[in-house]
Amino acid sequence: MRNVSDIIEQYLKGILIESSDGVVEIQRNDLADRFSCVPSQINYVISTRFTLEKGYIVESKRGGGGYVRIQRVDLPAHHVLHTHLHHSIGDEISQSAAEGLIYQLEEAGFLNKREAAMMKAAVSRETIALKLPYRDQVRARMFKAMLIALLSK
Template sequence: MRNISDIIEQYLKSILHESPEGMVEIQRNDLADEFSCVPSQINYVISTRFTLEKGYLVESKRGGGGYVRIQRIELPAHSALHNHLHHSIGDEIGQTAAEGLIYQLEEARFLSKREAGLMRAAVSREIILVKLPYRDQIRARMLKAMLISLLGK
């Protein structure tokens, strides 16, 4: 059985997918009432599963008429993807940013679930047992090499 965070995430992704603007505006309290949970559960889902690294822009306004606006940031077309990735990764990349980029590519169906899983394992800090900043530099080079191989030049 899925937990409430998974259910809320899937609900938000489905209404984002249906939105012609690729954006959704919600009120925390209304969503919490709908899922019979506390508003902090909604905050948790949004702050952990709708991050910039995962391809989402979140704007929040607290208070009486407060809202949360979630917008999906689209990856460039396949032809411009190579330059975008090269720029995004740079000469070094941390594990969280690398995993977020892999997540984005999987969500956009540039990578299969299996490919994404293998890449996440390869860029893990438990695998690259080197001190910083060398670990982030090695991770960036490995990530670029894997993506060039998988997505073409």
């Protein structure tokens, strides 16, 4: 059984997909009432599952008429994806940033679930058992090599 956070995430992604401009504005309290949860549960879902690394921009206004605006940031077209990723990764990349890019690529359909899972395993700090900054540098080189191989298909 899925938990409330998963259901809220899927609901928000659904209305983002239906949105003509890729933007949705919601009020925390209305959403909390809809899913019979506390507003802090909504905050948790938004802050952990709608991050910039995962391809979203979130604006928040608190107070009486407060709202949350979530906007999907699409990856560039396939022909410029290599350049975009090269600049996004740079000479070193953290595990969370790499996982965020993997998530974006999977969501955009550039990677399937299995490829994404393999890449996450390869870039994890447990796999690259080196001290910083070497770990982030090795991760960046491996990550770029994997992406070039996978996205050149």
